[in-house]
Structure formats: structure tokens, C-alpha cells
Amino acid sequence: MTYEKLSKIYYKSEDLYKQEYEKRFQGYGTFQTGLKIRPVQKGKHIGEPVELFIVHTHKLMKLHEEILLNSFQIRSMVEQMPAVAVQPYFDKLLINELQSTNEIEGVRSTKMELTQVLQSVKEKNLPKDKRFIGLMKTYQYLDHIKPFEAITDFxxxxxxxxxxxxxxxxxxxxxxxxxxxxxxxDGHKATHIGVFPEEQIKWHLQELIEFLEHSQTPDLYKFMLAHYYYEYIHPFYDGNGRTGRLLVCSYVARKLDKFTAITLSYTINQDKQKYYKALEELSQPLNKGEGTFYMQSLLELLRDGQKHVIEDLELGLAKLQKINTHLLHLDWADHDQKRLLATLLEVSVFAGTYHHLSNSELIEATSLSRYKVDTYLSTFESMGIATKIRQRPVTYQLNDNYIDDVLNASLNP
Known part of the structure; x- marks a missing residue:
């Protein structure tokens, strides 16, 4: 039988609707959360509070399993990456994530701007008027954010x-x-009203902390439902979306991996309609607090983000073969020059055009002397392989034509 939304069953038969609700809420495969909401209709709270619950359907079980396996595959693929490219690759995903979370909230930002902010954070050179510094600093250490223990943490x-x-x-x-x-x-009509007054906000946030700490609900379900409940509470006038998505990402990063977590806003931004529909439908009166379909939508978004990372990593790892073949047959470069070229190519392949290692970072990554790094890069520049793009700190990038030649060359020269 097709597992249908309670709101759809209601219009078929009110008696069947009541029976089905009791069957689901009291079922052996149901996770009752203890979190209560007042349903929302036309931007207003109506009726009595209902408890959020999730029915552990076959579809949810398969999604849960798929996400766990994807996370294992991502961690395995990251281990195959050159160590020097791992952080730049994460930085690339980070910038995609921050640009997406800004776009969802209607805040304009460019990848170039966010790259400059990231560089400022790394160099600890933080201008007072620079936007997104706090967002960048927090997301950069996503997997180090501690579980929330008090409402002051929010x-x-x-x-x-x-x-x-x-x-x-x-x-x-x-x-x-x-x-x-x-x-x-939603730009046209009211869709939700936040919890009110502030004492109720505090009470609900404390309930959320208790839920995250003590609920027997499986962790992934718990984290996604916590995101909904936070958005339902809406503790601030502005910034709830960005803080709410970071909240769920921090828990996902600890449970799975930071690469899965960092893609959530990016994936939501690709299908905002699905995301907002899932949030709104869970609040509708006729659904009586059932979070099964909301959970399905959020886990599908999380899985789709993982697929994007896996495909990206597969392509990067395949390109490594091209790089290795190119360097193996490179007759004009000595061992140290090849090591420096390999590092530059690996970072370019995995991190893209907005991420470059400074000379100081290259010295640390390759263990070559400053003299050798500076001399080799000057040589590469004179050969048309690289271009200096920054003076402080001194930074070079490989030229696109050279990268294309390396990656488009035959594996059997």
C-alpha cells in the first residue's frame, strides 16, 4: 500500500483519518519525540498542541542506510586525496555553502568576495567592516562546534x-x-508565526536541547527534526535560517563527516521549493505533527548533496592519473620541481580557480626550501606555466592552458 500523508487521507474519510493517525502515532515503528507544536494555518497558530512523531517507513530506512554508506564512501575517497588538497577542497565546498545560505536568505555575496573573507580569516587579518567574517569563522570549524547545552548557546x-x-x-x-x-x-502571504512571548521561546529551546541530548530517536532523524523545531520557534527577527542550518550541519558533521554537512545549504538552494514545502507541510493542522514526509524530503536533500561530493571527488581522483602520467614523462623538470608542480596541479584539480596556496604554504606542503620554491615558481612563470597573482603573501596560480594540456593529454603518450 502507498504510504500517504494524513492530510490526504482526511479528505477521503474522516473516520479513516482518525484511525490512521492513532495507528501511526501509537505504532511500534514510530518515534514519538516529546516536542509539541501548535499547527499553523495562514500564518497563525490554531488548535491544540500536537506532538511531533516519525514513522520509520521502508523509504526512510533505505534513505538512512544510503546516507551512512555515502558518508563512508566520502571519507574513503578523501583518504585517497593528496593531503595538501584536502583543506583547499573543503574550502571550495565551504564557499559554495556560504554563498548558498546567503542566497536562500536573499543576501548577495560572490565567490570572489567569500574567498577574500576566507583568506582574511586564515591570515588573522580581519577588517572591521568586512562582511561574513563570523559566518566564515564558524563554518570553517564546523566539526568542532560543541553540542548545545544551554539556551544561551543559541x-x-x-x-x-x-x-x-x-x-x-x-x-x-x-x-x-x-x-x-x-x-x-513567502513574499505574498504569511506562512508562519514564531513562538511568542520570549519566555515561550526559552522554554521551547530548552525542550530542543533536552530532545537532542536524551531522545531515543535515531540521530539523523533527530538532527533534521531539530532543524524544523528551531525554525518553528524562530527565536530571532532575522538570521534564523542561517543559524538553523548551521545548527543541523554541526550535528551532522560530528555524526557523519564535515563534507556531507557542508553541502546542505548548497543542495537546499538547488531545490528551495522542496525545502520550504517540507517545513510548511509539517506545520499544517491536518498532518497532526507527523514528520515522516518532512524527514524524507530533508534526507533526500542531504543524500543529493553527498552525491554531488562523490561525483566531484571521483572526477578529481581520475584527474590525478593524468597528473601522475604527465609528471612521469616530464623530461625538463627534476624531482623537486615535479613535486612542486604536483602540489600546484593537485590543488587546482580539487579546489578550482578560487583557491591557491601561497609560497609559504607551498614551502610547508612540499618541505622544499624557500629559495627553491621561489626560484622554481619564477621559472614556471618564465615558461608560461604559472602567473603571480598576489604580492602579499606571494602567490602563484597555474595557467589554465597548462592545466588543460595536462588533463587533456593522452594517458599513453
Whole structure:
């Protein structure tokens, strides 16, 4: 039988709807969360509170299994990467993620701008007026964010990543969170109203912490449902989307891997309609708190992000064969020159055009002397292989024509 939404069953038969709800909520394969919401209709809370629950359907079980296997494959593929390319590759995904989370919130940012911010963070040269510094610093250490233990942790997250991006009129005006009510629209009509007043916000956030710490719900389900509940509470006037997605990403990074976690906003941005529909439908009165279909949508988005990473890594690892063949038959370069070229090519293949290692970073990565690195790069520049793109710190990039020649050469020269 097809597993249908309760809202659809309601219009077939109200008696069947009541029976089906009880059957699902009390079922052996059901995870009751203890988290309660008031359903939302036309941007208003209506009716009595209902408890969020998830039915462990076959489809959810298969998705859960697929995500765990994908994470294992990603970690295995990352281990096959050249060590020097791992962090630049993560930085590339990080910039994609931050640009996407900004776009979801209607905040304009370019990859070049975010690359410059990342460089400033790494060099600890942080201009006061630079946007996205907090967002970049926090996401960069995604897998080191500790589990939330107190409601003040939510305010700290807000202060760390978005407070400087929110205008003065939209800053929290309560003790920790917002003092007034807030409505969320889709640009045309109200779709949700946040929990109100602030004491209720605090109470719900404490319930969320208890759920994350003690619920027997499987972790991935728990994290995705925590994201919904945080968005339902909507503790701030602005910045809830960015903080809420980082919240779930930090838990996913610890459970699976940081590469899976860092792609969530990017994947959501590719299918925002699916994401927002999942959030809104879970709040609808006729669904009575069932999170099964919401969970299915969010896990599908997470899985799709993993597929993107796996395909990207497969392509990068295949290109490594081309690089190795090129260097093996390179008769004008000595061993150290080949080592430096290999490092530059590997980072270019995995990290793309916005990520380059400075001379100092190349010295650390290759264990070559500063004299050799500087001399070799000058030689590469005179040969038309590389171009100096920064003076402080001195940084070179390989020219696109050279990279194309390496990757398009026959494996059997």
C-alpha cells in the first residue's frame, strides 16, 4: 500500500483519518519525540498542541542506510586525496555553502568576495567592516562546534555568525531573543508565526536541547527534526535560517563527516521549493505533527548533496592519473620541481580557480626550501606555466592552458 500523508487521507474519510493517525502515532515503528507544536494555518497558530512523531517507513530506512554508506564512501575517497588538497577542497565546498545560505536568505555575496573573507580569516587579518567574517569563522570549524547545552548557546551562535549582518531594527530586543511576535511570509502571504512571548521561546529551546541530548530517536532523524523545531520557534527577527542550518550541519558533521554537512545549504538552494514545502507541510493542522514526509524530503536533500561530493571527488581522483602520467614523462623538470608542480596541479584539480596556496604554504606542503620554491615558481612563470597573482603573501596560480594540456593529454603518450 502507498504510504500517504494524513492530510490526504482526511479528505477521503474522516473516520479513516482518525484511525490512521492513532495507528501511526501509537505504532511500534514510530518515534514519538516529546516536542509539541501548535499547527499553523495562514500564518497563525490554531488548535491544540500536537506532538511531533516519525514513522520509520521502508523509504526512510533505505534513505538512512544510503546516507551512512555515502558518508563512508566520502571519507574513503578523501583518504585517497593528496593531503595538501584536502583543506583547499573543503574550502571550495565551504564557499559554495556560504554563498548558498546567503542566497536562500536573499543576501548577495560572490565567490570572489567569500574567498577574500576566507583568506582574511586564515591570515588573522580581519577588517572591521568586512562582511561574513563570523559566518566564515564558524563554518570553517564546523566539526568542532560543541553540542548545545544551554539556551544561551543559541544566542552565542547568533552573535558569532549573523549579528553584524542584521540591521539595528531587527536585532534581538528581549533578554536573549526577540521580545515581539514575528510573521514569516513567502513574499505574498504569511506562512508562519514564531513562538511568542520570549519566555515561550526559552522554554521551547530548552525542550530542543533536552530532545537532542536524551531522545531515543535515531540521530539523523533527530538532527533534521531539530532543524524544523528551531525554525518553528524562530527565536530571532532575522538570521534564523542561517543559524538553523548551521545548527543541523554541526550535528551532522560530528555524526557523519564535515563534507556531507557542508553541502546542505548548497543542495537546499538547488531545490528551495522542496525545502520550504517540507517545513510548511509539517506545520499544517491536518498532518497532526507527523514528520515522516518532512524527514524524507530533508534526507533526500542531504543524500543529493553527498552525491554531488562523490561525483566531484571521483572526477578529481581520475584527474590525478593524468597528473601522475604527465609528471612521469616530464623530461625538463627534476624531482623537486615535479613535486612542486604536483602540489600546484593537485590543488587546482580539487579546489578550482578560487583557491591557491601561497609560497609559504607551498614551502610547508612540499618541505622544499624557500629559495627553491621561489626560484622554481619564477621559472614556471618564465615558461608560461604559472602567473603571480598576489604580492602579499606571494602567490602563484597555474595557467589554465597548462592545466588543460595536462588533463587533456593522452594517458599513453
Amino acid at each position: 544566542r552565542k551562535l547568533y552573535d558569532d555568525i549573523v549579528a553584524e549582518e542584521v540591521d539595528a531594527a531587527s536585532q534581538p530586543d528581549g533578554e536573549l531573543f526577540r521580545k515581539e511576535s514575528v510573521s514569516i511570509t
